Amino acid sequence: MDFLSNHLLSLILFIPTGAALLLLLIPRQRLTLIRWFSLIASLIPLILSVILWLRFDPQGAKFQFVEEAVWYPAIHSSYHVGVDGIALTMVLLTTLLTPLAILASFSIQENVRTYMVLFLLLETGMLGVFMALDLLLFFVFWEVGLVPMYFLIAQWGGANRNYASLKFILYTMAGSLGLLLAIQLIGVVTRTYDITRLIEIWPQLDLPGGVLLGMPLATVKAVAFWAFVVAFAIKVPVWPFHTWLPDAHTEAPTAGSMILAGVLLKLGAFGFIRLVLPLYPVESKQYALWLAGLATLAIIFGALGAFGQDDFKRLVAYSSINHMGFVVLGVAAMAAAPGTLDANIALNGAVLQMFNHGLYSAGMFFLVGVIYERAHTRDLNAFGGLYAILPVYGSILIFTSMASLGLPGLNGFVSEFMVVRGAWGVLTVFTVLSMIGLFFTGAYTLKALWKVLHGPLNEHWKGHVSEMNVREMLVITPLMVLILVIGVMPGWIVDVINRAVMLWF
Amino acid sequence: MNPAPFELSMLLAILPEILLVVLAALVLLLNLGVRHRAEGVLGWLTAIGLAVIAVLSAVFARPGDTPQLIFGGMLRLDWVSFSFRLLFLLGAAITVLVSLEHARTITGEYLALLLVSTLGMSLMASSANLIMLYLAIETTSLPLYLLAGYYVENQKSVESGIKYMLYGAVTSAVMLYGFSLLFGLSGTANLAMIPFRLTQTGVSPLLVGGALFLTLVGFGFKVSAAPFHFWAPDVYEGAPTPIAGFLSTASKAAGFAVLVRVLLVTFPQLASFWTLVVAILAALSMIVGNLLALTQRNIKRLLAYSSIAQAGYILVGVAADSPLGVAGMVYYLTSYLVTNLAAFAIVWLVAQQVGSEDLDAFSGLGKRNPAIALAMLISLLSLGGIPPLSGFIGKVLVFAAAVEAGQVALAIIGVLTSVIGLYYYLTVMKILYRPAVDEAPLKPSLSWRTAMLICVVLMLALGVIVAPWYGQSLAAASALF
């Protein structure tokens, strides 16, 4: 078991890749085998993540399960992975959502093998970002995840998938360019990409004369800061960089949307926490209000945007912008007042919000997918009164929506409350403004529920739509359980997160 | 430097020349007897005779450590004459073998004229005296005038012969005028003595320069350098193709042999003047030859212009005024000799079968006879200066000499024009492999194939195994410095 415990992270990281390669050996016609193989392959990382979680010592070192190996010494980069409480949470979220998404994808009929391969590769990409302790490695996984997602949207997406997928990848890649340049700059100046060392060197960097590349060091750093921020902001997405998201979400296949909303958006937020705050404490503080402003706008416009939609999936997509705004608000609070109790609470809330949003947004997208597969439309106006014929589905939808709405007792409430509570003391005005957004959150959620489930029954659907099947129940149940558990007793997860936050700031 | 008194051993030094006369006489004699019985016999006899002469001259007529001035200073046996003599013999032998392909060109008269011309060339390369030089040049030229017009029933051939003669006569007159001025100014006909006499008598360099210029006209005609090139395309086009090949190679080589000897031995004081003139001639030849070749549709005219350009490259070596330059020149000439002879040989073969000398006549050669197509390919590439063929080495050597001598501009012009050159060589090359209407196989005679094999092997050997012949060339060059 020594090998297992020494290489736990690598195993979690690369088992999906290995499984993807093995999948290629299975004849493409054997759909059942392919599906079950993928599912089981994605369950292994989940089990290992649970072991990881259990073995993780919240009181222990900042980074645990660290592994380091030679990768690219010529440019001072190494294969260096490890997790802290924040990353651990995200790893768990990823390994949890992937098998669920794969299970949800059992209804895919065309090119199943390729689909599953891409999905498993996507998992590796996402996990890598959370685990990387090397800046270059971080970037590698950051970009690697894009490709499978692009093809998932472009191949199995909706009618407008070409446009949406291209927009998705070009937006994110364009955003990454600045990040890439900034990473190169950091590497050139500090001659290391090790994040644990960079967070000590880079903020304190002092060059003779304070000049870098012929410009004042402060200016260069500020530019680099914004390069990081833009890259992550696009991914989160923060207003005004969000326009790719509704398109991508709407066109992506159901499981793709689940992962997109559940995990991919977290990559951006994680970037803020892992890189922007530690590497640029000064700049973060300086520009915290900007960040908070953008977060607030994301909350408000996300909610307003969602309210304006007639497409169910688009509505959920906009809601993600709204919810992720709270994460950024928490980050902004930490940026504005690092180390204070308020800020700690806010950041705790932000991380928890990431986890929570991962759960209920994945659930929501899945539920949208369920209804779409049956009705072949997502037009809210075409539904109505479905509760009468789909009581189980209706109940689940209401449950998940309530989590998203922030109903006390469910997980969304806990995290949003923590963010708002923490941010209140630091960024009062912005917090107040974001409350407007919260109001609209209620409005659009209820609107969606009303249009789909209540009101007069659209006779057209009678007999055409069936109740959720066992497989679908299997997908949604774990999510619901976790939503409820965290809503009722968040302590087990907040402890882990909080400890990490304390260590960092 | 005084000429040695006559000894019997001197006859050994001119053994090749003597044997050439004997061979020519033998051929004429036998011509009466065997004319109608075995057509190839005379030709083979001549070719083998030339080979034997070459071997004998390599063994017996070797220059010693110091150059010998023999026959009262008429001739000089040194590595220059030795190397060039071998070249001429080789050229003549290949020409004879190629000529064997057709009954018309293997009569005793034809062969004898060729042999006499070769004799003249051999004497040109060893002349150490103005009068001997002039005689040698005329000995070379007169048979060639006849050979160019050898197809008496063919208007073009006659035109070619007459044109060649007229041009030759005029330039040779100009050259003779130059010679006489030189003789008059210096009071000696001995090439090596002229510069000393001129210094002693203190003749104005302007006058000497004038005389030099006049002689250069004659040599320029011989080597067909621009602007004395006008005869070449017409003469080559009309002359029997093997003769055109011979004219463009051996005859040109002879021109170069006297050119370097006269320039280096007789005019060392005017080096700065004649290097400039030669450089200008070189540049003009390269530019004019290559540019005009671009527009040609007749393969022989194309090769004619190409040979003008080639003369330009060879002149680059001369203009460098250095052992390396002269060695490069000798090497280039050797390479050029085998290459161009091969090209003309193929042209002849194809033109005879197709009945056209148009470029399109060559289409489908790759199908009709892949080996010949490959040989043509190799010749063209060698002309273009592409390794692993001899032309590449030649070009490298002359350009190296130019750069070494500080004539970078000349080298740059050289390489730029060689790009143009490559264009038309490639155009021909492409046609070889294009499909054609007539794809009847082409079957050359044994003698033709032998000649071709010699050429191709030499092109490759000179292109890969550089050292031996380069050593020989360098030895020749040092004899002049």
Place this chain on the structure above:
Amino acid sequence: MGFPVLSLIIFIPLIAGLIILALPAERKQAIRVVALVASLMDLVLAFWVYFTYDVQAGGYQFVERMDWVKSLGIAYFTGVNGVSVPLVLLGAVVLTSGVMVSWKVEERPREFFAFYMFLGSSVQGVFCSLDLFMLFFFFELAVFPKYLMIAIWGYPKTRDYGSMKLTLYLFLGSVLSLVGVLAMWSAGGHTFDMLELEKAGFSRAFQTGWFLVVFGGFAILGGIFPFHSWAPDGHVAAPTAVSMMLAGVEMKVGAFAALRVAITLMPDGARFYAPLILALGTVNVVYGALIAMIQSDFKYVIGFSSVSHMGLVMIGFATLNREGLLGAGLQMFSHGIMTALFFAVVGMVYDRAHTRHIPELGGLSQKMPLAALGFIIAGLVSMGMPGFSGFVAEFPIFMGAWQVMPIVAIIAILGVIVTAGYILLVVRRVFYGNLPEQLNALVGDVSTMDKIVIVGLSAMMVLMGILPTWTRMVPLIESGIAQILVLLGGA
């Protein structure tokens, strides 16, 4: 001296070419087999060199020396260092792949394979040369196979133009460099021995005067702006295997020679002109990518993408620092494999669909899924996607550029996003979407030979991208770069 492995690498293809020419034209199978066996032998030897080269010791290894023309300082002198070892491997890989994708050539297979073998011999000769004369000898040896292969087996509509343009451009480049090299020979003590010339210590004036001639001449073959236009025209006109060889290896020959001859032998000149080269390289990157974007011919897209990517190599060279040169070395290999794969797939598509006009194509992944996958992987490499060799190569180049001229890094990176755009568009238009009716009947899956090529080349790019150090690629090139840096007088 030991086992003359480099000589074998150089001469096996040449001898195979001669053997093929000697075979009767009807024996097509024998011809192909000879070509394949020879190229496989070359490949095995190249791998052997790749894995046995002693990185710790560095320097030139597998050295063989024999006087050629002593009085001129010419020798047959071979040896490889860390920079050339991967290129030798590249040459062998592309040679083998080219033979395999050309398996079905029906028109004059004898000449085709023979000339192709000559081409392979030529590139290996350049990569292994330690003697400038020998380098040129092999460099120009490629002229006629290149020309004839395009002119005879090329795309009928453009082969006359494309072949002539390509050959003349490249010949021009090589003869210009030749003059410069002769000047070096003349000023450097009448030797062509590059190790001697390294110590010749050319004067500053000499270097600033001649650097541009030598570098420029070679860089034309490397596809540098504004002398790049031969590349797309030539590549498009060429038959598949030749496109692979030209874009994959020949352009590297130019770049390698520019580095080996111009930069390392005339470091002062290199420093003097570095800003110019940086600027031109940047134009290459951005301009090439933008032009590629608007092409409607499938093959032209790839043709221009090569121009764009070679710009990065030029930038890497001109940084003259460790990272930049390392990246350039990696990029040469990575781009070589990538573009070979690109052209291979383009060829497979064209052979089946008989058109390269993008609007007429579509949905081909249904018919040839592996080819689509190969193209996508090459595309990802091309857009510098992490996890693939392109990233491993481009990243250090940018790091190098940051140190000398940050604006170059910032502008050049725009090329990356444009590249992503056109690659994705092409992938989508050609391999996805609706399969046109007329293609449905025409197009079948690729052959087994093709599949081996696709898988092999893809695997190399992925392996190099994921494990740059473990695959020896980076340590090898680093050791070669260290040598160059000493010559440059830098750290």
